[in-house]
Each structure stands twice: as C-alpha cells, then as structure tokens.
Amino acid sequence: MKNEPLHPSSEELFAYRDGEMVPEKRATIEAHVMGCSLCRTFIDQISSLEAELRQSPDRAPAGYLEGLDDVVRARIARAASGADAGKAERSDARERRSEDRSAARERGRVKEAPGLPWAAVISTVSAAAAVMVVVVILIKQGPYQRLITPQPPAKASRAPASGAPMKPEAAEKSEGKAKKDREGVAGNEKGVAQLQKAPEAAATDEAERDRLQKRADEAALKSVPAPAPVGEIVKEETANRAAAPEAQFKAMEQKPSAAPAPGLEDEIAPTPRYAALLARYGLPPVWDGAQVSPEALANAEPDLRSLYMSGIAGSDSGRVRLYLAEAARLRYTAGDSVLYEEIRRHYHRAIALGGPSSRIGRVAEERLRTLER
C-alpha cells in the first residue's frame, strides 16, 4: 500500500469507516474503497478485530456489576449527607483517599504500637540534642558569649572557649562553621515552616485539582460541538449523514415532538446497493415490525453485517444499524448480557446516526425501551 500513493491514508480510511469523513472527501474515499480490495481488506481486518473485542466476555468479578447500583447509591448518600456545601463540591475520590489515608494511619498505629515508646524517646532525645547544639552554638557565637565568658585581653578575644590559642584561619573557619550552623538552623526553621505550611499547600493542591476536575466535568457537559444551522445539516447529511458529528448532535438535541419533522436519514434515499440488498430479501427500507418476516431478516443479516463491517454503508448506516439490532434481537433471550449490549449499541448508533426525530431514531428508541435486559 505504501508504494501506491493513490491509496487514502489510514486516518482517512478509518474516518470513512467510522462515518466521520468530512463530506468533501467522502465520495472520493468511497469510490476508492469500492474499487480497491487492499483498502477494503485493511478496513475489514480492523473491523473484525474490533468486533472481536466487543465480543470479549466481561472481566468484572461475579456479582460485581449487579451490586454496583447499591454501592453507588450508598456512596452518593454518604457524600450528600456527610458533606456541607463546600464539601459537596469535592470529589468523592478525595474523600476516599482521605479515608484510605486515615485507615492507613490507623493501621500504621496499630502496627507500630509496640515500638511507639522507643520511637518517642529517640525522637524526643534527638530533638533535645538538636536544640542543645543550637543553643550552644548561639551562645558561643552570639552576644551572650561576652556576658558569660570572662573577658580576656583584647588579643585573646578570638580565642576559643577552651582557652587554647586559635589561628586567625581557624577562627575564620570557626566563624564560617558557626555561620553555616546558623544557616543550617535557619534552613531547618525554613524547613519546619515549610512543613507546617505543607497541609495548606496540599489543601491548595486539592482545591486546584477539584477546580480542574470540576472544569473537566463541565467541559464534558459542553463537549457537544456547536451545532450547524439546520439547513446546512440537511445539506451536509444529504452528502454524508455520517460525516458530520456536529450535525448528528444537533439532530440529537432536537426533542422528538408529537408530529416530528422528517429525520435526516429519512430524507436521503437509500443507496442502490442498500436498496438492492433489501429487495433481495423482500425487506422495507426501514425496519418495520409489521412488514418484516423474521426469516427474511435472519437471512439478510450476514449481508447487512458485511455491508456495515466493510464500512461502506455510508448514508444507510442508521438503517443498517436498526436492522442489525433487530436481527440480533431474533437470537436474544433476556439475560444474555453480551448480546444485550450489542443490541443496545446498535440502537444507540441508529438514533445517533438517524437523528432522534427521524423515523429511524424514533423506531430505534421505541424498540430500545422494550428490550428486556
């Protein structure tokens, strides 16, 4: 493929397969994919891998998912009842972290309890020794020295307390050491001050983290891109319904009304490929319970799946997804969680692709409501 500069890039092929290709390029890519077995194979390989991943069994421990609603309810209740207005804004994870820390401290205390007196003695003695050293240094080097030591002759004023003569270099060294010690003390004080400030800093960090998390959540809420004007949506969707997520979201934002406007995909005629496939099995353009025989649908399913998997369903994607949901439903029995998710996913995509006010969207939504878990 690398030797063939005319092949679209992987990004383009995948965007096309995912229904995310920009309208201007979509027709070009589609034409290429239709005529290029290499690109089709590449798309098929990826589609198969992803289908396999979706088929993979859940890894949740037995009973975990079933009990999750109780756990979540308890956490929400705990967060709501135990927190004041300020705390309510905090992430529950932080509460848990804090709980974990307390628990860890608690555990640590229990574990360390037998050694605690020794630790206390050692730390007290160390602290006392440090204080003594500092005091001695201050006394020796500070103004107190003059008060407590006998005043020697002027010449001997720089002699050490021991009375032994000291060379100027040694005296300088001693002063230097004292300075160093003083700096050390100051440094220690600074360290202590910093340590005392640490909880404050941590609180600031947590507040900052909360603020960021809050902003992230708000951004998630606003993550839907600004919608394009409706006229433009219809125009774009006519060219490529699946290519403009903005348009899809705009469509999703329109609440279904009693007399819904025609949906986006409803206005686009099925492609000849899709129409021919349906005609082969005697199926209507959009799934309709009254008109679709289960046998015909079961027979059509492999072809519908191939159409979807090959990534060339294009503007028929919503219709295809609705059919695939219904086909999967023929095999479904309540309790089959894997198939349940697959069917739900098909319906959700049908709603998203067709738009909730479209016929496809409305049918998919109604059918989804009746899907028994």
Next chain:
Amino acid sequence: MGEKKPDRSAVPDAEIVQLVLAGEIDAFDELVRRTRRPAYRLARRITRNHEDADDVVQESYVKAYRALPRFDSNRAFQPWFLTIVARSALSQIRSRARRATVPLDEPGADGTTLADRIAEAPLDPGTRQRLRDVEDALSSLPDEQRAILALRVDGDLPYAEIAAALEIPVGTVMSRLARAREALLEEVEKRRAARFRRSS
C-alpha cells in the same frame, strides 16, 4: 426495605434524569444499571485492573450525579457518562505510580482469568483463540493507544466525544486512533504468526 421499587427499565434516560433532579434519588439506580457494563468495560480496558476500574466507575457515577443539573436532557446519557469515565480512568492511570496490570492468564479479583472466561464463553474454538489474541494484543499497547481504542470500541463514542474526553483536537483523535489500530493489527498478526510457526 420491603418496598418494591418501580420498574423504570422502559423509561427514557431524559425522564430518569428529570426524576433524579426532582428528588427521586433511587431513579439514579436505573441509570447505573443501564450504563454499568460499558462503563466498567471502558474503565477496565484503560486501567487494566479491577481495583482501579472499580474506583473509576464509582467515582464517575458520583461525579455524574453531581453534574446532573447541568446535563442536557436532550442528549443520551451514556456517551456523556462514558466521557466522564474515560477522563477519570486516564487520570487514574496517570496518577498511579504503579502500573498494575492483570495479564490474560493472571487471576483477577475473583480468581478467574480472562482466558478462563473466554474458554467458558459459548464460542467455537477458533473464535476463542482469536479473542485471546486480540485481548492480549490490546493489553500490550501503550496506555494512550489502549485508551483511545477503548473509547471507540467499548464506548462506541464518535470522534468529537473522544476528543472531548481526551482533551485533544479531532484531528489528533484521527491520527492517534489510526496508529492505535495499526499497532493492534500488527500485534495480533505477530501472535497469530507465532502460533502458526509453532504449530507447523
């Protein structure tokens, strides 16, 4: 305790959200039931271990609950919620010093392995082997690639939602997803080729 809870399985997401906002906190259970499976799958794929995935899922529900007043009821709940899950999961793996993973053949929290589950699944042997290959290959990918694939495959999220979840432009989603898919394919092919060599 003995009070029977109303069956809300057929009530649309938007109505459930309104019920919760009106004070029927129990209605939130229904949203949890509807989304717990994809949420856990997504969190598990990104974090690669049950403990972190559990943390992420619970934390995400609490966040979603708190953010519910700002939720646009005209939207579907699941994609919105999965965006929160993805963010929490990514934040979790970034903040974790350890990178605890549970490989395919290592028991999870309940003592079973994914390999066991695949073996128990009602699938033909060929499909089982393919599943093992692809799960193993996915697990070997870097966090960034695994996360974007999980968002696409398990979350079924469109590019715009993935971009919002990862806080990157849509163009970057396209290129990152393409690299991740290529890497996945390469890893799967490596495993299949190795097996083929061993068997022949």
